[in-house]
Amino acid sequence: MNDFVSPSALSPSALSTHKQHLSGGLQVQHVSKSFALKGAPLPVLEDIALTIAPGEFVAIVGASGCGKSTLLRLLAGLDTDYTGLLLHDGVPIRGTDLRRGLVFQDHRLFPWLTVQQNVAVAFSNTKVPLAERDARVAAEITRVGLDGYADAYPHQLSGGMSQRAAIARALVGRPDVLLLDEPLGALDALTRLRLQQELRRLWQDEGITMVMVTHDIDEAVYLADRIVVLDARPGKVRRVQEVPLAHPRQRGSAGFVAIRDGLHADFSDLDESNAPVAQEEHPSSLWDGNEWARRMAL
Ligand SMILES: Nc1ncnc2c1ncn2[C@@H]1O[C@H](COP(=O)(O)OP(=O)(O)OP(=O)(O)O)[C@@H](O)[C@H]1O
Ligand SMILES: [Mg+2]
Numbered sequence: 593m594n595d596f597v598s599p600s601a602l603s604p605s606a607l608s609t610h611k612q613h614l615s616g617g618l619q620v621q622h623v624s625k626s627f628a629l630k631g632a633p634l635p636v637l638e639d640i641a642l643t644i645a646p647g648e649f650v651a652i653v654g655a656s657g658c659g660k661s662t663l664l665r666l667l668a669g670l671d672t673d674y675t676g677l678l679l680h681d682g683v684p685i686r687g688t689d690l691r692r693g694l695v696f697q698d699h700r701l702f703p704w705l706t707v708q709q710n711v712a713v714a715f716s717n718t719k720v721p722l723a724e725r726d727a728r729v730a731a732e733i734t735r736v737g738l739d740g741y742a743d744a745y746p747h748q749l750s751g752g753m754s755q756r757a758a759i760a761r762a763l764v765g766r767p768d769v770l771l772l773d774e775p776l777g778a779l780d781a782l783t784r785l786r787l788q789q790e791l792r793r794l795w796q797d798e799g800i801t802m803v804m805v806t807h808d809i810d811e812a813v814y815l816a817d818r819i820v821v822l823d824a825r826p827g828k829v830r831r832v833q834e835v836p837l838a839h840p841r842q843r844g845s846a847g848f849v850a851i852r853d854g855l856h857a858d859f860s861d862l863d864e865s866n867a868p869v870a871q872e873e874h875p876s877s878l879w880d881g882n883e884w885a886r887r888m889a890l
Contacts, residue, residue, distance in 0.1 A: 615681050615691075616646040616768035616801035618667060623676035624826075625662055635826035636662050640676070642820060642829065646768070649795055649802040651812035651819045653855065659827030660805040664773050667803060668694045680769065690714060693762030693800075697774035699754040701746040701761075707733060708742040711761045732760035737790070752783035763794075772804040776811065788814055792839060809855045813848055814841050821858050830858065 620642040626633040636659045644650050652660050665671045666678060669688040678685040680692065688694075701710045708729055715725045733742050736756035746754055755775060762770060772791075776784045792815055795802050806812050812819045819833040833855060837847050 614646060616799075617679075617681050618642075618644040618769060618801065618803070619677070619679040619682075620644075620663075620667070621677040621679070623663075623666065623674055623678060625659070625666065625671075625674040637666075637674070638826040638828050640827070640829060642832075644801060644803065646681075647799045647801055648818070649804070649816045651816035652803065652805045652822060653807070653809060653812055653819060654822030654827065654830075655824045655859070656807075658822045658824035660822060661773050663822075663827070664694075664771050664803065664805055667769075668692055668771050670694075690718070690765030691767050692769045692771060693765060693767035695755075695758050695762045695770065695772045695775045697777045699746070699751075699758035701754060701757055703746050706743050706745055707738060707749070707757045707760075710746070710757055711764050714761055714765050728764050728766075729760075732764045733757075735763070735794075736760045750783075751779050752787060755779065755787065759791075759794075767800060769801045769803065772802065774805055774807060777807060784808075784811070789840070791815060796839065809852055809859075810843065813837075813852045813855070814843065819855065821855065 620640050623637060623640045624635070625637040626635045628634065640663065642650075652663065654660055662671070666674055667685065669685045669692065672686060680689070685692075701707075702713065705713070711729045711732055712725055715729075720728075730742070733739065736759050738753060738756055738760065741749065741753065741757075746757070749757065755778075759775070775791075776787050779787065788811055791802070791804075794800070795815075802815075804812075804815065813835055816835055819835060821830045821833065822828065823830045833851060835851055837845070837851075841848055
């Protein structure tokens with residue numbers, strides 16, 4: 593089966609959706625980032641350059657520890673300590689912003705708040721009137737398929753439902769960019785496939801720019817317009833793979849398999865210097881989600 597779209601339709605915006613996208617463009621210009629490790633600088637990202645068109649779906653893959661989450665945190669505005677330039681629709685990213693929603697691998701909902709309250713956290717200290725907040729929260733809960741669970745607490749939800757609630761929290765601010773850090777990584781295979789389809793529909797219906805970190809190459813080929821392959825230590829763009837396949841994509845089709853196998857080959861040469869490294873203990877992985885929600889509330 594030939595599922596390639598014509599080369600004339602290869603531009604990201606043509607591939608993305610049928611909508612006209614006016615906002616949600618991201619630019620990463622010569623971005624480098626180091627952490628201090630035992631007093632010495634640990635370079636984590638080196639000279640990353642990437643332009644993401646409004647409405648585009650970009651996946652980021654790479655070995656564990658190569659800096660994928662770090663890059664996403666920079667794009668979110670959670671970390672502003674880097675060199676280079678990050679732009680959202682041409683404007684420098686200087687902190688968190690409701691226009692950039694963020695979803696983490698583990699949902700990181702506040703356990704003491706209900707689904708409704710967790711989603712509404714994004715509105716704390718904003719000027720959005722209460723009635724409008726309630727309506728928007730309810731609409732997002734419906735959109736992610738959690739009708740009837742607004743008053744449930746996180747421990748009363750399945751993993752997939754919690755992840756849906758986290759997606760609703762990221763969407764309620766009407767972002768034009770959704771940053772997803774392995775959002776489906778902790779889910780069982782069937783739930784994962786279902787949520788992949790839901791993310792695809794959401795992206796096609798809403799025209800939101802999506803930047804998704806994933807370890808799952810199949811997932812990246814299923815969803816993304818382009819797949820950025822990062823090298824490790826320090827994280828650098830090794831190459832960018834276009835995925836010029838029409839949606840919904842057929843995982844068994846020749847075009848799909850060819851791209852997937854090509855990406856797998858990228859990871860078959862992981863040698864000592866590029867192999868996944870043991871993660872240093874650092875607090876960010878523990879509190880990113882709630883920290884994001886808290887800062888959004890400031
Ligand atoms: N706050 C921090 N302080 C010190 N080092 C950090 C911090 N955050 C991340 N690092 C280090 O930066 C490197 C990249 O981490 P990052 O979490 O971005 O990797 P990743 O590609 O997302 O990995 P994984 O696929 O395992 O999630 C790692 O070596 C990690 O130990
Ligand atoms: Mg990570």
